[in-house]
Amino acid sequence: MSVKTREKDLDFILDEMVEVVENSKDEIFHIGEEARSEYEILLRELEYTKQKVLEYIEDGDKLEQNVRYSRKRLSEVSKYFDRYSEKEIREIYESTHELQTKLVILRQEERALRYKRDDIERRLKNLDQTVKRAENLANKISVILTYLTDDFRQVNDMIEEAKEKQEFGLKIIEAQEEERKRISREIHDGPAQMLANILLRSELVDRTFREGSPEDALEEIRNVRKMVRSSLYEVRRIIYDLRPMALDDLGLIPTIKKYASTTSDYHNVNIEFTSMGELDRINQRYEIALFRLAQEAIQNAIKHAEATLITVNLEICPKNINLVIKDNGKGFDPTIKRDKSFGLMGMRERVEMFDGIMDIKSSIGKGTKVIIQVPYERALVE
Template identity: 70%
Template sequence: MAQKISDTALDYVINEMIEVVENSKDEIFNISEEARKEHEHLVKELKETKEKVIRHIDDGDQLEQKVRYSRQRLAEVSKYFDRYSENEIREVYENTHAMQTKLAMIQQEEKALREKRDDLERRLISLSHTIERAEALASKIAVILTYLHDDFKQVNKMIESAKEKQEFGLKIIEAQEEERRRISREIHDGPAQMLANILLRSELVDRSFRANNVEQALVEIKDVRKMVRSSLYEVRRIIYDLRPMALDDLGLIPTIKKYVANIADYNNTEIEFSSTGEEKRLNQKYEVAFFRLVQESVQNAIKHAEASLIQVKLEICKNNLTMLIKDNGKGFDTKQKKDKSFGLIGMRERVEMLEGKMKINSKIDKGTSILIQVPYNL
């Protein structure tokens, strides 16, 4: 329960971080968009201001020439004052004054426009830097989001995998203890009981001989032989379940053939086995691993999938070993994770220890196929 709360808390923290970063990204995007709009507006305003500055310069130059001419005219009127009438003199003075006033206004407006142009250019430079920083920050946040989305999920998977391995380790210990109990019961109920019976029957043989009852002694000896054979069979069966001697003596393929035949007969299930490639002895760890993989797959197909047909194919190539186990059982949803599915976890562990890959394909009511590929140089 505490572990589930811890997992939920971690997911909550990661989701909160992702949400905060995504909101920050949206805010930066909005800031960048507003800066772009302001930049476009200022560019347009700067263009208009520059055009006004040029027009004021042209108007000022033209008016300055007119003022210069008017001053010359005023100087001439002042010099030859007696040649002009009062109205002409007043008109020259008024025109000169009006043009000078207008020129001063134009120059003042030109100065204001120049200052506005310079201010707009400074603001545009500042906005350009703001947009660049916003884009750079948005790019960094995108990288962070990718990290949070992908890498943190990987962290979660790694944590989850570590928990699975821990649980798997505990399950192995439990399985070992259970296996010890099972073997103990089997030896107690089987060979041990039979040996006790053999001991009792041997005493009967001894009594019969002492009583000179040879026929009865021979009958007892026959029964003792039967019991010895049964005990030997039980001991060999227990040894085979622990580790088939044929695996050491004959190799992988003959052992799988024998195992498949025994399991098919015992469970009344059709099991087909075929092998291709060079049939030769492999490194011991590969033979043991592949035999255990066949065992687990076949047992799962019979026990859980309730399959009526199981196909096992082994291919021994120059650079790899490939095994395919298919059944026509009830299948399962591979996307839905099953609790305590330690059989498949154990198989995957074995394959990974051999640096191989295992792929499971299964659909409800359409059977299951397990493909195992392991690198191996003959």
């Protein structure tokens, strides 16, 4: 079987998987919408039922008073039987009996309404859980769809050449392990250490409050508060590095600008970002790729080049997109092959997926300049 045939088979399988997942998402969406509609109907019915229960209680209380008054009259008639005519006695008896019957029926209807009210409340609770589960499932399926239609498609493009498939698979695994190690190290050195310190500080607050003065305890509480804020900032930064939500909501330019600002503050490095050309949103595949390229280049400049100034220039032209990242770091010799340089290798492969070119200009002691050019014509990709 030829390489192209295998690639077509893989594309066919992917298309089928995407179709099945999209259909499942639509079905879950309809289930959620139906549950939400039924929830709103039941909510109105519950309000009506509660109102009717109150009315029945009020009518029942009034009728109960009438029954007591009628029974009192009946007792009086029975006691002074000779004072009333037979017709009056019969009318009082029938009136009392009728009121008692009405009261029994009213109380039965009230109990039925109470049962209906409780049943509606139970159904509302179940429907609310159904809506939440449907929303949760829809979110998970959206993640799967993103993986199938974006990341997995990119991987498929990157393994077009049969001879590179196995090697690329190994590189992906190694890169994943490196990323896991990086995240684990950042969490261990950052939030985990801070949380451990917060725990120790909280114990110190307790001891200071019991053995020292309230002012000292308040000062310790302020220190703990600062540490919690710092820990929260670290967690948000790690999450932002994994996948900034602004990329989906705002687009490429605001996201790179925000990332540059955040990274600059965190690493105490001057990062300058400028953008030119069209400012409208571009295809999401290009936004993700270009953001990752800028992110990787900035991280390389900080971690490996030890740069103090990084400039990022993005230009969106009618037929191509240019991204230039320049730093004043220690530089390196691009002609020397570096072992385990997965960052640059991944950048090159990501650029090649879009038929683009990446050029690296660097020399020892003179900084590095990464030039990326990707062909892009809005009418052809959107």
